[in-house]
Amino acid sequence: MFLKKFALTGAMLALTSTTALAGGHGCEIGARVSIVGNEFPAIQTVGAEAAKCSGGEVSTNLTADHQKINVPGMQGDPAEYTSAIIANSSIVALMNEDVIRPLDDLVAKHGGALSKNQLITIDGKVMAVAFMANAQHLMYRKDILADLGIAPPASYEAMLEAAEMIRSKGIMENPIGGAYKAGWNLAQEFNNMFLGYGGAHFKAGTAEPSVNSEAGVNTLNMMKALSGYMNPDFLTHDSNATNAEYRAGNVALLNMWGSRAATQTTAEGVTEEVKNGHAVAGPMTVGGGTTPASTLWWDGWTVAKNISDAEAEATFVALMNGIRPDLMSDEDVRTQAVWLIDGYEPTEAAVGVFEAAKMGTIAYPMLPYMGLMHTALGAELPDFMNGSESAEQTLADVEAAYVAAAKEKGFLQ
Amino acid sequence: MKHATFFWFFLPTGLAMLFFIGFSMVSVLTQSIFAPHEAVLKEVETCTPLVGCTTETTVDHAATAEKRAAQPLGRFVGLDIYFDRGHLAVQEVAEIWATASGGGDFWDRLYNLPFYRAMAFTLVFTFVVTPFVILLGLMIALAVNALHARLRGLMIFFSLLPFVVTPLIGGLVLFWMFDSRGILGSALQYLAGDPDLSLKASTSLMWISIIIWGIWHAAPFAFVIFYAGLQTLPQDQIEAARIDGASRWQQVRYVVVPHLMPLVTFVALIQLMDNFRVFEPVVAFNASAHANTLSWFIYNDLSGETRQLSSASATSVMTIIGVAILLAPVLVRSWRDFKGKV
Numbered sequence: 001m002f003l004k005k006f007a008l009t010g011a012m013l014a015l016t017s018t019t020a021l022a023g024g025h026g027c028e029i030g031a032r033v034s035i036v037g038n039e040f041p042a043i044q045t046v047g048a049e050a051a052k053c054s055g056g057e058v059s060t061n062l063t064a065d066h067q068k069i070n071v072p073g074m075q076g077d078p079a080e081y082t083s084a085i086i087a088n089s090s091i092v093a094l095m096n097e098d099v100i101r102p103l104d105d106l107v108a109k110h111g112g113a114l115s116k117n118q119l120i121t122i123d124g125k126v127m128a129v130a131f132m133a134n135a136q137h138l139m140y141r142k143d144i145l146a147d148l149g150i151a152p153p154a155s156y157e158a159m160l161e162a163a164e165m166i167r168s169k170g171i172m173e174n175p176i177g178g179a180y181k182a183g184w185n186l187a188q189e190f191n192n193m194f195l196g197y198g199g200a201h202f203k204a205g206t207a208e209p210s211v212n213s214e215a216g217v218n219t220l221n222m223m224k225a226l227s228g229y230m231n232p233d234f235l236t237h238d239s240n241a242t243n244a245e246y247r248a249g250n251v252a253l254l255n256m257w258g259s260r261a262a263t264q265t266t267a268e269g270v271t272e273e274v275k276n277g278h279a280v281a282g283p284m285t286v287g288g289g290t291t292p293a294s295t296l297w298w299d300g301w302t303v304a305k306n307i308s309d310a311e312a313e314a315t316f317v318a319l320m321n322g323i324r325p326d327l328m329s330d331e332d333v334r335t336q337a338v339w340l341i342d343g344y345e346p347t348e349a350a351v352g353v354f355e356a357a358k359m360g361t362i363a364y365p366m367l368p369y370m371g372l373m374h375t376a377l378g379a380e381l382p383d384f385m386n387g388s389e390s391a392e393q394t395l396a397d398v399e400a401a402y403v404a405a406a407k408e409k410g411f412l413q
Numbered sequence: 414m415k416h417a418t419f420f421w422f423f424l425p426t427g428l429a430m431l432f433f434i435g436f437s438m439v440s441v442l443t444q445s446i447f448a449p450h451e452a453v454l455k456e457v458e459t460c461t462p463l464v465g466c467t468t469e470t471t472v473d474h475a476a477t478a479e480k481r482a483a484q485p486l487g488r489f490v491g492l493d494i495y496f497d498r499g500h501l502a503v504q505e506v507a508e509i510w511a512t513a514s515g516g517g518d519f520w521d522r523l524y525n526l527p528f529y530r531a532m533a534f535t536l537v538f539t540f541v542v543t544p545f546v547i548l549l550g551l552m553i554a555l556a557v558n559a560l561h562a563r564l565r566g567l568m569i570f571f572s573l574l575p576f577v578v579t580p581l582i583g584g585l586v587l588f589w590m591f592d593s594r595g596i597l598g599s600a601l602q603y604l605a606g607d608p609d610l611s612l613k614a615s616t617s618l619m620w621i622s623i624i625i626w627g628i629w630h631a632a633p634f635a636f637v638i639f640y641a642g643l644q645t646l647p648q649d650q651i652e653a654a655r656i657d658g659a660s661r662w663q664q665v666r667y668v669v670v671p672h673l674m675p676l677v678t679f680v681a682l683i684q685l686m687d688n689f690r691v692f693e694p695v696v697a698f699n700a701s702a703h704a705n706t707l708s709w710f711i712y713n714d715l716s717g718e719t720r721q722l723s724s725a726s727a728t729s730v731m732t733i734i735g736v737a738i739l740l741a742p743v744l745v746r747s748w749r750d751f752k753g754k755v
Contacts, residue, residue: 068716088461093720098474122471123457130462173608182702205470207454232611233593236699298462340462357463366459368452368472371719379527379713382702386614389525397525400505404498408723410451410488 027053027321029314037085042337050322074099077306082315100302106316130300132337137352141252143277156286163229176229177254181238187377193219196286196293207411212395220391258353262335282355295364376402445726447487531705539688542627550635576633584697619703
């Protein structure tokens with residue numbers, strides 16, 4: 001292990017030594033760099049490391065609202081942002097609007113430290129450089145499950161059984177946590193479960209919706225059953241609120257983002273019980289299927305189209321500095337994510353995401369019209385979840401809402 | 414005022430209104446009758462980490478750019494967006510009308526369509542909040558006015574606080590108090606003896622919370638206007654009423670309120686307009702599962718990954734029309750009063 005690391009570090013040093021000159025990490029750029037992206041810890045690190053380059057101004061705007069501003073901020077000519085840090089769902093919006101440039105020439109010139117699987121290749125062109133993977137998977141309280149003598153659930157059916165045991169023993173009133181906030185989060189949980197039941201969002205090869213199916217009904221019924229064991233406010237709980245419940249010791253089982261696994265017990269006010277009892281496992285299956293009820297994600301960076309070649313090169317170099325392999329020797333950085341960077345040794349918090357990849361979890365669909373489907377699901381599912389509609393009616397509404405939006409955007413006639 | 418004088422007097426305002434209001438309205442109107450071109454799609458090989466290479470659908474940029482260059486505004490769709498399911502849902506309403514088994518069924522199914530559901534909440538909110546704001550504002554103004562002069566400044570400051578607090582922040586504070594683990598949420602659970610009682614899970618309780626927020630937030634606005642009005646109240650009229658033996662209630666009813674009437678009209682006008690565009694509490698209360706408004710639809714269309722500009726523009730135009738309809742009776746009345754005076 002040591003030897004492997006040593007060899008990698010050596011290789012990395014050889015690669016960066018060509019640019020290693022002035023102070024810090026010796027990254028020299030010749031033009032402005034402006035980065036927009038999400039705000040979670042791993043991306044903060046990438047942004048901060050990119051900003052260490054000298055010779056040009058590097059500014060970052062890392063915010064949860066990045067999806068609302070990245071497209072408008074890159075449509076101008078010259079674009080305000082020279083790079084957007086995105087995930088597989090949000091690169092679609094940038095691709096649809098044609099605001100990012102192919103990176104093949106820059107990869108050839110400066111991308112020596114990248115491994116093949118970091119290159120997001122679309123139609124033979126490298127459109128983004130991925131630096132971390134993500135997936136939703138099980139997090140649970142091993143102390144509570146051990147007391148009850150049960151194994152961590154491998155399926156949602158087992159999760160329901162475990163929840164019933166915890167409740168009936170009077171340990172917790174609402175033992176299941178879930179980011180079921182109306183809108184994006186709720187729709188994402190539907191996507192997970194729907195793929196787990198073997199559903200497909202669209203009729204093969206078309207933009208026609210196909211969520212109103214047996215898999216769709218099963219998905220909704222399972223989500224309804226799970227919500228029976230959640231805090232009654234579940235339709236307003238996003239990942240942050242769900243984690244707050246878990247950290248306070250009110251929840252024993254939850255499906256949560258891998259990118260939040262490492263920080264789950266480090267927040268202020270986490271009880272000792274939760275700290276010692278916290279454990280991570282792979283995603284669960286559902287309905288006897290073998291495909292996990294989850295989706296696989298990557299986060300990566302892009303370079304804007306409407307900027308000068310000098311700015312594009314500076315952006316590429318700065319961001320390469322943000323994901324350089326020697327960062328992987330920093331313990332804090334290492335635990336922040338499941339990095340796709342050479343030299344990364346998985347930590348305990350990464351088990352869930354690796355398990356997800358191993359189990360053949362389906363990647364979040366990178367289709368031009370998937371965003372419209374996601375939005376339609378987020379808007380219509382609450383009617384079923386709060387009990388005012390049947391599953392069939394809700395799914396019919398989802399399809400109708402999606403069709404109206406897809407017609408407007410020109411995906412359906 | 415002579416017409417020529419009026420013209421020169423009004424010109425700067427008129428120009429500013431043309432630039433900042435007129436042009437944006439034209440722009441919104443244009444965007445609502447054009448939609449993006451029909452997408453040209455192609456199948457390409459896509460390679461991603463952990464998954465490998467798969468065949469995926471993507472937008473054909475060369476072909477799309479050509480279409481955009483030929484017709485930069487997009488494809489003309491006329492009123493299609495206004496009539497689609499996300500807006501007036503003409504086709505769906507016709508079908509519901511034809512197949513509904515009765516009045517109840519008709520309303521239930523109409524309520525299932527986003528636009529009509531949003532209108533239901535918006536109108537209830539507007540017509541409950543507006544009168545309460547006026548009434549509460551008047552009561553606070555009368556109470557503060559009756560205080561000793563030294564206490565007034567302090568009371569005015571405290572009464573104004575809800576209006577000073579940023580709407581979103583005020584909404585969030587209330588939202589956290591209503592949380593099932595918050596102070597009000599827990600108190601309600603204790604009082605009702607039901608540990609599963611959740612304000613956020615019940616549509617009617619959510620509506621009530623938002624309406625309470627609306628009144629709490631806007632009452633100080635009405636208060637400040639009425640309080641200013643009370644300072645111009647002719648004391649001799651009040652004295653005359655007192656000498657005639659009018660009770661305190663009668664003084665308010667027959668002297669104060671008629672004096673404040675033009676201000677009531679003003680507050681009603683502003684409140685109808687503001688309340689029809691209610692937006693902040695829906696965001697702050699995470700209430701989109703229970704209460705939607707037109708403004709929230711616009712926000713939802715424009716944020717995130719979908720960016721439905723045409724849909725958002727159509728909703729904006731409908732909001733403008735809605736405000737115009739609401740204000741029409743009040744405006745017609747003021748116009749008549751004006752004509753009467755001339």
